[in-house]
Amino acid sequence: MDRLDEISLSKIATVLNKQTIVHTDSNSMWERILSNSGQSQLYYEFSRFLNPYSYNNNWKNYNRHFEEFFSAINSILKIIYSKGKNIEEFSLFIGSIIEEVRVENIFEDNIGDVIYEKCRHYDLSGFFGESSDDECIKLIKEESREDFQTLLKSLHVLNFDITYSKGGLKLIPFTEQSNQVSRNPSLLDEWLNKNYPSIAEMYQEAINNYSSGESVSCISNCRNIITGLFSHFKDNGSKSWIRGLQKLSTDTNIENVKVANNIMQGSANKNIPFETDNEFNYPRFKLFYQLYSLTSDLGSHSTEAPKIDGVLCPENTTMNDALLCLRMTEDILIWVIERLKQYEQN
Template sequence: MLHKNSFDKYSKQDFKVLKNNLKIFNFDITYSKEEEALILSPFTVTTPELKRESSSILSWLDKKFPNIGKIYKEAVDNSIAGESVSCISNCRNIITGIFSEYKDDGNRSWVAGLQKVSSDTNIHNVRTPNNIHQGSANIENGEFKYPRFQVIYRLYTLVSDLGAHSTEAPKIDGKLCPEITTSHDALWCLRMTEDVLL
């Protein structure tokens, strides 16, 4: 009988290809020792300790980053209550908070933490992290795009614009034209924030 940890290790190549194809459709196959069966489940687990369920994410945050755990719980509660702007503002605080945990002493910017944990090519050679999202990091470092860093920074911009800065807007013919933040936006932003945590 296969042990859960050896299931993937000893699988034949064809089975691994099948698993990868199922992941495209957001499914995964795991082995349950208790049931002695293969289990088809949604592919949302990226680490053994962290699953897509909010209770699992909250438990992990409470252990590693309790202050961010409180903000995450508020985000979920605000989403449930229909408080879309508040939920999205919480998401912004989660993003800046989680990456602030990884920055060096004396550095104020959360993007320094994002730079530190990013796996983008050449990103660790950029001396000023804010230059990455401003597009000026390439002046001295070539034509690197830093795609992983940029997508998280874009998420930060989205949650800032639909959350904390949602009342800031251009004026046209004397009338403010703000974005209207919906409950769909809140759920979308919360799910993307959870993806960053996962």
């Protein structure tokens, strides 16, 4: 199977090939994008596939090589990305593409009706002219056409996001948690495949579900990643994954807690003769367990809900929730990678 980032690059190329978000309406467009990002050499290498027209004196004709646009742009993306080793140049290139996107092209034709229903603006230009940047990006992320959503999710996988500022779209990065371990999904996947292949499959499935817009399935995958990963560190014969979490956690005094469940129940400090009002809080253990609870409530248990006056009141799981859970799960993977460097030495 292709690397996860390579799949995302292919999806970006597919969106660009559709010519819905970014219209290649002249032979100068991709020369401009590539030159602005310092990749003019790639333009000269692939120009015959990037230019929609050929010229014979004053006659403008359709360029049949333009039919290979997808293959060309996909190759360019892979060359610049260089398997995640060339992020700075890749960021410049994608940023140049995003700056070419006209806001009106990212919405379906009925966007006028949508914004009138939402906020009584009569047209798109009026909304963007009078609304804050936060309100604009909210509308973009909620109401943009499917192609733009695919582009956005693919960029998320590659640790980029899009925002709206000063009248246009801008590329922004997700922050890295660790200077030692990149949040690059392919590197995390590589580590999991080497050490925990079944968890690697679950991680790939989580990203694929996110890319496909399956929020509940993505979050359910995250829950299984958490429980599956920590299960590898529990004692022989132990039934619960949280014993593995307890053994990996670096919280003060956690190794002396006889029953891990007592931490969340609030009884782990029972019978300890504290001389001050301060007690052991076990913050790392509680944080990881709370993420497990979140992924349970919004994922596999999302259809379970309280009932009031005969009506079930379930949580509404969104793609924003899925991204939150996926990113936090990746943070746990990074934390475990760093933790095991000391754990294995003890």
